Amino acid sequence: MVEYVWPSKEDSSVLGKSIDKIDGVPKCTGTAKYSYDINPDKVAIARALGCPHAHAKLKSLDLSKAEKVPGVVAVSAMKKVGDEIQWQGDLIAVVVGDTEGAVAEGLDAIVAEYEQLDVFVEDANLEAAEAAGRTAKAGGKVQLEKEPDGDDPDFEEKELARLFKESAAVVEGRYGIAAITHMCLEPHGSTCEWKDGKLTAHLSTQNVSGTAGQFAAPLKVTADDVTVHCDYIGGGFGSKFAVDRWDSLAAQLSKDLGRPVRLMLDRDLELKNGGARPSGYAESKVGADKDGVIKVWDTHFLSAGGFGGAPVNQSVIPYVIVPPNYRRRGTNVKINTAPVRAWRAPNHPQGCAMTQTAIDDIAAKLGLDSYDVFERNLVNVEDKDRRGVYAEEMKIAAKLIDWKAKWHPHGKGDKKGSVVSGLGMALHTWGGGGHPSTCMVKIHPDGGVETFIGSQDLGTGTRTVIAIVLAETFGLPVEAIKVNIGSSKYPASGPSGGSTTVGGVSESSRHAGLDALVQLNEKVASKLGVPAESLVAKGGRIHAKDDAEKGLSWKEACSLLGMSPLEVTSKGAPGRNSKLSSSGVGGVQMAEVEVDRETGQVKMKKFVTVQDMGLVVNHKTAVSQIYGAMVMGVAYALFEERLMDPRTGAFLNSEIADYRLPRLGDIGEFVVEIYEPESERARGVIGLGEPPVIGPGAAISNAVANALGVRVPVLPLTPKRVLDSLQLAARNA
Amino acid sequence: MKAFEYASPRTEREVLELLSADRGHTEILAGGTDLIGLMKKMIVKPDRVVSLNRVDSLKTIDANSTAVHVGAMVTLEDLADNPICEFYPAIRQAIGEMASQQLRAQGTVGGELCQRPRCWFFRDKRGLLAERGRAVEEGDNRFHAIFGNRGLAKFSAPSRLAPALIALDARVRILGPNPGDETLMPLEVFYRTPKSEREREHTLEPNQFVSQVILPHPEGRVSASYEVRHGMGPEYPLVAAAASVLVTGGIVREARIALGQVAPTPWISREAIDAIVGLPINYETAEAAGQAAVSVASPLSHNEYKVQLAKVAVKRALLKAAGLETGGLS
Numbered sequence A: 001m002v003e004y005v006w007p008s009k010e011d012s013s014v015l016g017k018s019i020d021k022i023d024g025v026p027k028c029t030g031t032a033k034y035s036y037d038i039n040p041d042k043v044a045i046a047r048a049l050g051c052p053h054a055h056a057k058l059k060s061l062d063l064s065k066a067e068k069v070p071g072v073v074a075v076s077a078m079k080k081v082g083d084e085i086q087w088q089g090d091l092i093a094v095v096v097g098d099t100e101g102a103v104a105e106g107l108d109a110i111v112a113e114y115e116q117l118d119v120f121v122e123d124a125n126l127e128a129a130e131a132a133g134r135t136a137k138a139g140g141k142v143q144l145e146k147e148p149d150g151d152d153p154d155f156e157e158k159e160l161a162r163l164f165k166e167s168a169a170v171v172e173g174r175y176g177i178a179a180i181t182h183m184c185l186e187p188h189g190s191t192c193e194w195k196d197g198k199l200t201a202h203l204s205t206q207n208v209s210g211t212a213g214q215f216a217a218p219l220k221v222t223a224d225d226v227t228v229h230c231d232y233i234g235g236g237f238g239s240k241f242a243v244d245r246w247d248s249l250a251a252q253l254s255k256d257l258g259r260p261v262r263l264m265l266d267r268d269l270e271l272k273n274g275g276a277r278p279s280g281y282a283e284s285k286v287g288a289d290k291d292g293v294i295k296v297w298d299t300h301f302l303s304a305g306g307f308g309g310a311p312v313n314q315s316v317i318p319y320v321i322v323p324p325n326y327r328r329r330g331t332n333v334k335i336n337t338a339p340v341r342a343w344r345a346p347n348h349p350q351g352c353a354m355t356q357t358a359i360d361d362i363a364a365k366l367g368l369d370s371y372d373v374f375e376r377n378l379v380n381v382e383d384k385d386r387r388g389v390y391a392e393e394m395k396i397a398a399k400l401i402d403w404k405a406k407w408h409p410h411g412k413g414d415k416k417g418s419v420v421s422g423l424g425m426a427l428h429t430w431g432g433g434g435h436p437s438t439c440m441v442k443i444h445p446d447g448g449v450e451t452f453i454g455s456q457d458l459g460t461g462t463r464t465v466i467a468i469v470l471a472e473t474f475g476l477p478v479e480a481i482k483v484n485i486g487s488s489k490y491p492a493s494g495p496s497g498g499s500t501t502v503g504g505v506s507e508s509s510r511h512a513g514l515d516a517l518v519q520l521n522e523k524v525a526s527k528l529g530v531p532a533e534s535l536v537a538k539g540g541r542i543h544a545k546d547d548a549e550k551g552l553s554w555k556e557a558c559s560l561l562g563m564s565p566l567e568v569t570s571k572g573a574p575g576r577n578s579k580l581s582s583s584g585v586g587g588v589q590m591a592e593v594e595v596d597r598e599t600g601q602v603k604m605k606k607f608v609t610v611q612d613m614g615l616v617v618n619h620k621t622a623v624s625q626i627y628g629a630m631v632m633g634v635a636y637a638l639f640e641e642r643l644m645d646p647r648t649g650a651f652l653n654s655e656i657a658d659y660r661l662p663r664l665g666d667i668g669e670f671v672v673e674i675y676e677p678e679s680e681r682a683r684g685v686i687g688l689g690e691p692p693v694i695g696p697g698a699a700i701s702n703a704v705a706n707a708l709g710v711r712v713p714v715l716p717l718t719p720k721r722v723l724d725s726l727q728l729a730a731r732n733a
Numbered sequence B: 001m002k003a004f005e006y007a008s009p010r011t012e013r014e015v016l017e018l019l020s021a022d023r024g025h026t027e028i029l030a031g032g033t034d035l036i037g038l039m040k041k042m043i044v045k046p047d048r049v050v051s052l053n054r055v056d057s058l059k060t061i062d063a064n065s066t067a068v069h070v071g072a073m074v075t076l077e078d079l080a081d082n083p084i085c086e087f088y089p090a091i092r093q094a095i096g097e098m099a100s101q102q103l104r105a106q107g108t109v110g111g112e113l114c115q116r117p118r119c120w121f122f123r124d125k126r127g128l129l130a131e132r133g134r135a136v137e138e139g140d141n142r143f144h145a146i147f148g149n150r151g152l153a154k155f156s157a158p159s160r161l162a163p164a165l166i167a168l169d170a171r172v173r174i175l176g177p178n179p180g181d182e183t184l185m186p187l188e189v190f191y192r193t194p195k196s197e198r199e200r201e202h203t204l205e206p207n208q209f210v211s212q213v214i215l216p217h218p219e220g221r222v223s224a225s226y227e228v229r230h231g232m233g234p235e236y237p238l239v240a241a242a243a244s245v246l247v248t249g250g251i252v253r254e255a256r257i258a259l260g261q262v263a264p265t266p267w268i269s270r271e272a273i274d275a276i277v278g279l280p281i282n283y284e285t286a287e288a289a290g291q292a293a294v295s296v297a298s299p300l301s302h303n304e305y306k307v308q309l310a311k312v313a314v315k316r317a318l319l320k321a322a323g324l325e326t327g328g329l330s
Ligand SMILES: Cc1cc2nc3c(=O)[nH]c(=O)nc-3n(C[C@H](O)[C@H](O)[C@H](O)COP(=O)(O)OP(=O)(O)OC[C@H]3O[C@@H](n4cnc5c(N)ncnc54)[C@H](O)[C@@H]3O)c2cc1C
Pocket: A656, A657, B027, B028, B029, B030, B031, B032, B033, B034, B035, B036, B037, B052, B072, B098, B099, B103, B106, B107, B108, B109, B110, B111, B112, B113, B114, B115, B116, B158, B159, B160, B161, B204, B208, B209, B210, B211, B234, B235, B236, B237
């Protein structure tokens, strides 16, 4: 019986160390080929035409002029006359041609007429949404400690009123977070090659194993005739799980034309169609005792999922800190934008930003140190096991940012001219359990090792993780493992979403590695005349545990395999009984900012993340992943947002030149600490891709509120919003 | 991008011969950082593109005792690196703020001054006046004009260099329509607020081009540019101001103050100039000049914050020109 466990920290030679990405060099030197780079012979270029209106009916569509443009080889409608278009940039038709120039002229020659319909894009405006008939109830939940006495229909209201009355401090406010796009550097799309009744689709995807079937059905073939291939992906963030309608069309066009077709969205259409994170706006009333411990919470929230997309899930309100009494009610707003897609830690950044800001306002109201208020509220963390972990992480983070020395009550810090500084924090949580994954390991008689998994590397270091796990298992250096991923022809593995990949591929690789090693060990054992169970693979050798002299080099051991390689395919077994992986992580983020009260500019000074993630497979990529999340967090906290014109519904900043993102000079100093005591390590591998992107919004907003003594209620905190809030506060004062 | 004929003349005369008198028929290519984007989006669709890249006479910087002549095809990087900028700190600062090496290396002085507005309605093909002003008035106008916006045009002038050059009293040399035709005009006169879709945001005829910027000797004037930015990226500042002042005996004798990103043209603030002339520059007088500058502001529905930013930008540009602490984030 093989026991599927990890070696101890002391016993690990590469597991948990800082290992360079094995694909770092090809990426940095540009030899890595992304889907956009796939350039087969005679490839035809396809581009789409977007609808200029946000809500319209297609009255006529004339493709004939486009078809006649020299160099255009095909024109294909994606909408029929009479179809209703629900967002600006929805795809109307596609032109395929020999050159980008011909295609551009072809697109310009398409004549489409529209009947414009009423537009609504004001996702933050409940009144206007109601007036426009654009709202739907979003469900909700009430939880009260006290049982209703009798069947008083007003019990809920009365009980909430009583709880608020008994509260030492009550905060009422509006807290919001604007919609953002995924802004993948590589847009959505594919290069499709149909040949001899089979399709090879070079798809920019987070889901190589799950997309072949999606291509197959519309082409009237079966999934075995399709290969989806993606070695490198230029960003997905949750928006690239499926074969999009433009990908299916590219495949169909390749079949029709008998030549490869590349269809990638251009930047403008990418931002309009490729996915966005839904906004959220909460009207909240929060009551706490004199120490700031929250006793009661009442929220009505608004969220817009775009046409047919899912708005923010209400379950994230309240977030992490869940008081014994709460009520949440919601309204979904129907707006003329493309459906939203999952965005890194779906729902959580919004939940955190809409609620942990209110907690900080309780601290401000009571004149308490925000740290103390968050710490006292750990009694409200639902998962009791996590309370102590958060407490420890808070201590570490506070030390790293020097909280105690720098803290001042809200709005009461030193001023340097018009510049004030502040501190803020937030807590986050995530699952991150491994997904189903299958790994095939091949050990060649000459000692070569290769491994095949139908997974993908989103840039997070999946390849390197697989190499580390097998290197550790076989006692080999990381370079000795040849990792093959990125093809639907490899053993199936889950889509990379929900921070499930590292758990999934670590599980399957460890299982396959150990299963293979058992077989190899049996051969070594009979050669050496020792029991197989006494053997270990270490330092490039397989030898008896208590007698290192008694063994063979890896190469000698493999030569015992004879003529053909040893092939082992195993599934991981994530879940409750696994000792290799588990689920449930958390972390603490603390930000220090400076704000210019005259200009509303916010500058990041220092930003600390303390994160737990079970057992760390690769320290270096884990820290990189957290850095990346922090940059993305600074982005949505201070810079990026999807701007929709309220009158026309036009997407106003759909080009990189207009879509604001932070640059290196904007992020300040980052400090990352991974919290990995033995109690955490013993839990096994847990995903971390998403969690550290959750807290920055709330932490940075709280730091700005601490600096100014005024809450800027909606993220991102642009100079405009900061100045508008200061002006409002001055007027109210 | 529509297919077009590409012309690459060697002389100024050939350029004029290749330019058409019909608006939109030909476009001038300098560094291309703006033009190519406009062409890709088919906001401009020239039949012929006339490149200035091989016209060597447009690439020189010549200084004599009274003025500096900067060719239109001098790159922003080369201008900022040129020792003459010691005398014109406002220029070096404005170019330094363009946080993109690519734009500085590829963008040219002429192209920077003639780049088209970033107005998102213009870029969404709703016209320079954006549905005769309605799109801006009723739509999201957070980045639009707060001055000079009562007509149909409400975009804000994009150039980063123009406020500095206007503060420095620069003139432009314009060639055409016919070979030998030449006009010299102050840069502020070069810009105008268009009144119809047939007009552009400057006074150039389609068959004219800018060949030079002429900077008078500063004669003791000190200058500075100050931008209020949202982040360190290559995006445009929210508001910018440039000031050039002649100070003797601690008193401002003459001043030129121009703002960028606030009106359909670079905006000379007479009010700020009047407020500071005759006084020393200090925190109070600079603040008062900023206040005076915005006394004539007419913000739109979503851009009142720019009034505050304009006030601060003028104040800080004056303080910076005088070598005083500007305050703000470091
Ligand atoms: C992403 C991005 C960010 C940017 N950020 C900034 C910024 O923050 N601040 C800023 O100021 N600029 C910014 N720019 C604009 C950039 O500075 C200008 O595009 C550049 O300076 C223009 O110079 P060019 O030589 O490339 O002009 P081109 O693109 O070649 O020309 C621009 C326009 O001027 C006309 N033109 C060029 N030369 C002449 C001439 N001699 N006579 C008459 N007409 C002429 C062209 O026909 C065209 O209409 C940004 C541009 C991009 C793409």
